[in-house]
Amino acid sequence: MRRKRILQRVLACAVVALAFPNTAVADWNDTLAEARDTKVFWNAWGGDERTNNFIAWVGSEVADRYGITLRHVKLADTGEAVARVLAEKTAGENTGGSVDLIWINGPNFLSMKEQGLLYGPFAEDLPNYRFVDTVNKPSNVVDFTVPVDGMESPWRLAQIVFVHDSARVMDVPRSIPEFLTWAEANPGRFAHPEVRDFLGVTFLKQALYELAPDPAVLQAPATDENFHEVTAPLWAWYDALRPNLWRGGEQFPASGPAARQLLNDSEIDMTLSFDPAEAAAAVESGLLPDSVRTFTLDNGTIGNTSFVAIPFNSANTAGAMVVADFLLAPETQARAQDIRHLGSFTVLDLDKLSAEQRQAFEDLPTSPALPTNADLEKVLLEPHPSWMTRTADEWLRRYTN
Numbered sequence: 001m002r003r004k005r006i007l008q009r010v011l012a013c014a015v016v017a018l019a020f021p022n023t024a025v026a027d028w029n030d031t032l033a034e035a036r037d038t039k040v041f042w043n044a045w046g047g048d049e050r051t052n053n054f055i056a057w058v059g060s061e062v063a064d065r066y067g068i069t070l071r072h073v074k075l076a077d078t079g080e081a082v083a084r085v086l087a088e089k090t091a092g093e094n095t096g097g098s099v100d101l102i103w104i105n106g107p108n109f110l111s112m113k114e115q116g117l118l119y120g121p122f123a124e125d126l127p128n129y130r131f132v133d134t135v136n137k138p139s140n141v142v143d144f145t146v147p148v149d150g151m152e153s154p155w156r157l158a159q160i161v162f163v164h165d166s167a168r169v170m171d172v173p174r175s176i177p178e179f180l181t182w183a184e185a186n187p188g189r190f191a192h193p194e195v196r197d198f199l200g201v202t203f204l205k206q207a208l209y210e211l212a213p214d215p216a217v218l219q220a221p222a223t224d225e226n227f228h229e230v231t232a233p234l235w236a237w238y239d240a241l242r243p244n245l246w247r248g249g250e251q252f253p254a255s256g257p258a259a260r261q262l263l264n265d266s267e268i269d270m271t272l273s274f275d276p277a278e279a280a281a282a283v284e285s286g287l288l289p290d291s292v293r294t295f296t297l298d299n300g301t302i303g304n305t306s307f308v309a310i311p312f313n314s315a316n317t318a319g320a321m322v323v324a325d326f327l328l329a330p331e332t333q334a335r336a337q338d339i340r341h342l343g344s345f346t347v348l349d350l351d352k353l354s355a356e357q358r359q360a361f362e363d364l365p366t367s368p369a370l371p372t373n374a375d376l377e378k379v380l381l382e383p384h385p386s387w388m389t390r391t392a393d394e395w396l397r398r399y400t401n
Contacts, residue, residue, distance in 0.1 A: 048257060
């Protein structure tokens with residue numbers, strides 16, 4: 001085993017040497033040396049067991065390959081880590097911070113970028129970044145309309161899909177207006193997570209895309225002047241939908257996994273996911289019945305990229321960079337896309353890989369519950385983060401006591 005790990009490190013260095021100038025190789029070797037025998041505290045959402053297991057696997061690999069001890073700091077909300085970094089900056093703690101790496105995107109990235117809480121740019125200095133698809137997957141370089149500018153590194157893709165039990169649902173809605181028609185014909189059989197959860201508010205954003213008078217306005221910040229006019233059709237639609245939701249729209253599953261459990265228990269017939277492979281992975285694991293399938297909407301669904309970023313005061317920037325680079329390695333990305341492990345579609349451009357590296361993706365198991373690339377080809381870019389926060393606040397004002 002030790003000889004295998006040594007060979008892996010030698011081969012990795014050889015690949016880097018072929019792709020980068022000598023100075024870049026020397027700089028990266030310095031980074032690897034600095035990272036050895038250090039700890040990286042990765043603050044990441046801890047609400048999904050498969051993701052937690054994947055992060056644990058990453059930890060074991062970077063320990064064996066690079067001598068890095070990876071600590072997964074499990075978060076209920078990414079904002080917890082953002083607030084911690086901000087508090088450290090306010091207290092003048094500009095070095096030795098408690099967060100080395102953070103799983104982030106959207107409003108949290110915007111907040112950290114605007115407040116000078118990020119280290120970098122660093123992403124394009126990672127050896128494996130050369131494999132990233134920066135053309136056909138625009139969310140790898142634009143995060144909720146905010147240019148990434150190398151301040152975060154992509155590691156997994158997400159896109160809204162709808163999940164249903166085909167044993168009970170024959171015809172699925174293919175647009176947001178059709179969802180209302182379907183729900184009225186099948187009261188109580190659809191559930192979305194509560195809007196405090198990112199998946200719940202993303203369902204509202206998906207509806208807003210189809211119902212807004214001009215969806216192009218969503219790519220600019222929401223304002224006091226336009227918010228109510230743009231969202232008025234959304235609230236009219238939701239007022240009609242809500243009584244036909246699970247439990248009359250008086251209660252909501254706390255998260256995506258909670259909604260998935262309702263589907264498994266036959267309490268509902270349909271829900272949604274931000275992971276196109278989640279249903280297939282859940283079927284593979286026995287968490288959903290074999291009859292479960294996924295579908296998208298005719299006009300496309302919202303997609304985004306999950307990133308890792310390094311806070312400005314990280315105590316271990318070298319170690320954090322090595323972990324970020326490992327997340328982009330083709331073998332790591334292939335494992336992440338495997339429905340037996342995580343099932344997240346890759347951020348890489350497969351045409352940039354060697355034949356052997358591409359084969360690893362071609363050999364991945366498939367499933368009737370797994371959407372095809374054609375199913376996912378219509379991707380809607382995330383609205384500006386202000387639409388997410390304002391929409392969530394307005395929903396809470398309208399529908400909670």
